[in-house]
Amino acid sequence: xGHDVSLFPCDAYDPDVLDSVMEKAALAAGFPDVEGLxxxxxxxxxxxxxxxxxxxxxxxxxxxxIRLLKRKGAARILVxxxxxxQRSTLAxxxxxxxxxxxxxxxxxxxxxxxxxxxxxxxxxxxRFAMASVLDECDLVLNLPKLxxxxxxxxxxxxxxLFGLLPGTAKSGMHLRFPDKKRFxxxxxxxxxxxxxxxxxxxxxxxMEGEGPGSGTxxxxxxxxxxxxxxxxxxxxxxxxxxxAISIPYLAEALGxxxxxxxxxxxxxxxxxxxxxxxxxxxxxxxxxxxxxxMGKLPASARSLIGQISTSRPSFDPNHCAGCSGCVRIxxxxxxxxxxxxxxxxxxxxxxxxxxxxxxxxEICPVRAISLRRILFRLPGRARKVDTxxxxxxxxxxxxx
Numbered sequence: 001x002g003h004d005v006s007l008f009p010c011d012a013y014d015p016d017v018l019d020s021v022m023e024k025a026a027l028a029a030g031f032p033d034v035e036g037l038x039x040x041x042x043x044x045x046x047x048x049x050x051x052x053x054x055x056x057x058x059x060x061x062x063x064x065x066i067r068l069l070k071r072k073g074a075a076r077i078l079v080x081x082x083x084x085x086q087r088s089t090l091a092x093x094x095x096x097x098x099x100x101x102x103x104x105x106x107x108x109x110x111x112x113x114x115x116x117x118x119x120x121x122x123x124x125x126x127r128f129a130m131a132s133v134l135d136e137c138d139l140v141l142n143l144p145k146l147x148x149x150x151x152x153x154x155x156x157x158x159x160x161l162f163g164l165l166p167g168t169a170k171s172g173m174h175l176r177f178p179d180k181k182r183f184x185x186x187x188x189x190x191x192x193x194x195x196x197x198x199x200x201x202x203x204x205x206x207m208e209g210e211g212p213g214s215g216t217x218x219x220x221x222x223x224x225x226x227x228x229x230x231x232x233x234x235x236x237x238x239x240x241x242x243x244a245i246s247i248p249y250l251a252e253a254l255g256x257x258x259x260x261x262x263x264x265x266x267x268x269x270x271x272x273x274x275x276x277x278x279x280x281x282x283x284x285x286x287x288x289x290x291x292x293x294m295g296k297l298p299a300s301a302r303s304l305i306g307q308i309s310t311s312r313p314s315f316d317p318n319h320c321a322g323c324s325g326c327v328r329i330x331x332x333x334x335x336x337x338x339x340x341x342x343x344x345x346x347x348x349x350x351x352x353x354x355x356x357x358x359x360x361x362e363i364c365p366v367r368a369i370s371l372r373r374i375l376f377r378l379p380g381r382a383r384k385v386d387t388x389x390x391x392x393x394x395x396x397x398x399x400x
Contacts, residue, residue, distance in 0.1 A: 002030050005226040005235045007271040010204050013060040022064045023071070025225040026200060028269070032227070035073030037138040040109065041065050044145045044160050044202075045081035046213050047325075047363050048094035054207045054217035057143045059096030061202045065141055066104040080109030080133060081163045084170050084363055085329040109133045111166040121256070122189035124182055130164045130194070139196045140164075142229065146203040146220070146236050148211035150371060151180055151358045153247050153284040154237045155212050157199040157229035158191050165190070168329075171359060175331035178355035184249025188256060191229055199232050200225045206240065208282035214367045215282075222276060230254040231266045239273050240281040311371040313360050315347035319368035326360035326369065335360065 006028035010021040043057035051058050062079065069077050079101045083091045088110055092098045101108050114132025119125075134140070144160035152159060162170060177183040191197075203222040209215035222239070226232035230253035237244040244250045251261050259265065315326075322345035327335045334353035340346040361369045 004267045018064040029225040038076040040137040041079045043143040048091040056095040059100040063100040077106040078109040082111035117193045119193035124185045142199040147207035156233045171331035174357035317344040320345040
């Protein structure tokens with residue numbers, strides 16, 4: 001009997017083990033007939049990070065997916081993704097994707113804007129200029145990494161499809177939809193515009209804490225698969241301890257499939273999600289979650305503090321490598337790079353321009369950016385970086 005979401009144990013990225021588990025997971029979740037088809041393998045390639053950091057889908061996971069498609073008779077296989085600001089080939093080489101693709105005898109696809117793709121049921125957006133390679137493909141094999149996400153709290157199958165927007169088009173969407181609820185609605189619209197998608201999730205080693213790029217690897221030993229991106233994300237988010245219904249874009253995505261989000265009835269197997277649920281995964285709490293200090297305050301106090309404080313990027317010159325990635329990716333052009341009196345790289349931020357998309361935090365390759373809740377920020381003032389060590393409770397940032 002098939003499952004809406006298949007859930008299998010897999011303890012390592014050993015090719016022989018992966019080949020077996022991936023095929024079982026795919027078939028149990030209704031893997032489509034790909035004989036004679038052209039398939040795009042779409043991993044998570046956030047930035048140029050090596051596999052051990054768990055920022056990207058593991059290259060052996062990508063290689064196993066390619067071998068699965070070959071065994072099932074796919075006529076042509078492409079592998080591709082589009083990082084937000086780095087050259088895709090540079091990022092893919094560092095992540096191990098280029099070597100995996102070459103070893104398996106398939107081509108890497110650079111993403112360029114193609115013909116608009118339409119989702120007439122879209123709420124925020126109905127037309128997307130996605131990667132032109134989609135025009136050549138019959139199916140997208142979606143290979144997300146299970147991670148926390150500082151803006152959206154969780155990232156998986158739905159969010160991974162956002163990478164089908166080439167390059168800086170992603171930053172443009174952040175600028176267009178600075179409110180994270182509307183941004184989530186756009187993500188759901190985009191997922192509906194892609195076309196046929198089948199997802200196999202890399203949850204062998206996930207990321208907890210300050211994801212999607214600055215968190216900590218966390219071994220889960222799981223592989224999930226589904227032809228329903230919303231159902232897969234619902235189950236994966238629950239496994240790491242989220243109440244999926246509390247994450248707006250997950251609830252919206254599942255609701256649009258016609259399921260009742262209060263009782264979705266998603267068939268999962270052969271493992272039960274309860275049997276592998278993690279109680280101590282380092283999650284991104286929502287403002288006012290009951291488990292936080294803020295959540296224990298009266299609603300009136302939470303509302304007031306929420307109006308006068310917010311989490312804003314804090315830049316540490318002691319860690320900054322001066323790559324300028326944060327400056328280039330910022331959709332609001334709120335950042336500038338210079339050097340301070342000590343000759344260290346220094347980022348200045350215009351708070352009146354910052355839209356709190358956290359793109360800078362997401363892509364920083366050296367974890368030089370943290371997010372701190374700041375009270376009573378005066379608008380229109382550029383502030384210098386915090387010179388205290390990362391994660392410390394050192395001196396507050398100064399307005400310049």
